[in-house]
Amino acid sequence: MKLKTSLFLATVVLAAMLALSACGNNNSKNTGSPSPSLPASPSGSAPASSQAAGGATKDITITAVNWKFDQPEIKAKTGDTLKLTLKNDQGVHGIEISDLNVKIKNGETVEVKLDKAGTYEYHCNIQCGQGHTKMKGTIVVE
Template sequence: MKKTGLYFGVVALAAVLTLSACGNNNNGNNSASPSASASPSASAPASSPSASAPAAGGGAVQDVTINASNWKFDVTEIKAKVGDTIKLTLKNTDGVHGIAVEDLGVKVKNGETVEIKLDKAGTFEYHCSIQCGQGHDNMTGLIVVE
């Protein structure tokens, strides 16, 4: 406390010396007191914690494994946020299937892992990409990006 007071005194003195000819002594005192770290509002805009908020909203990485069988995917809805990345793995447990997400230009084969960067909101359908038999048309799911 003593040192802060001394520092404040020096700053005030400097301000007074600088402004002495203008009769602005009151002004000098007012501007000197916020600099003595007594004003959290003055430092808030400088650090701007809100600037990092949008980046924190997305950017997560989700590992998703879809097991495909005749004739269904065991995962039929994947939820994510804009900015997230999905690492999508396909495993065929029964039959021969693939995954296509046409709106995102993504295709995944059996045993493959594909990274999907989600840079826009929306609902994107995926479906089996291999004509696998009578239940083929039932093999669909959704990626929901908010």
Template sequence: MLTSALVCMAALAVTGCGGNKNNNAANNGGTNAGTNNGAGTNAGTNAGGGGAQNITVKATNFKFDQTEIHVKQGDKVTVTLVDEAGSHGFAIPDFNVDIKENNGTATFTADKAGEHPYNCSVMCGSGHANMVGKLIVD
């Protein structure tokens, strides 16, 4: 029995962040449209908010390329998830964002000031808990 459990855990670690590639548009708080403005970038700024931000987040086993993302309150934010290794998700629960497919996007309005945690939303093995960051809405 112990051997079976070890084999299962090893299989999870090798496969990366699971195999679920479904993107539920109702759960990602937006649409599957948007522009990818470069990997690992926050594009566009507007001192008063209300601008547009196109953000690409790259995911590997077991980390995101950005652990902090800054936007202005009122900005319309489009997040694109790019899986570079494994299969990952990207969720910001405070904004009902949950992207579960490679090159999937979600668009939302950053209308809540403060720090909002984000995480990998697809179980991906031993390092899954390390896949976290925060969206900071100024």
């Protein structure tokens, strides 16, 4: 009986402490919450990396029509490799990423390793008509 009582008391004290600390967190934001950012799904077989950086290989097909690319913004992480494929659905277009020295022709797949964070513009490099200069997109590397 005595043991049960002290267990009960310990539980009450613990609950009170938790409630107090919760209140404290609400009132002041000066203490960085030590949230251990756990991976959402631990199912992946990728080795745990100390950095949040990428390293993944992604297949991305950019489809072009007159005068638009269907992927105006491609997002990636530093260290990722993109396998970019250009598919012309209408008209004749090419892709050039000047900052990365990459050119992709219709039907071609080019591997692009993203070593540095930044925003890289890509554009159509074949004079394809009146909307040619509007054919642009970006690759955002975080």
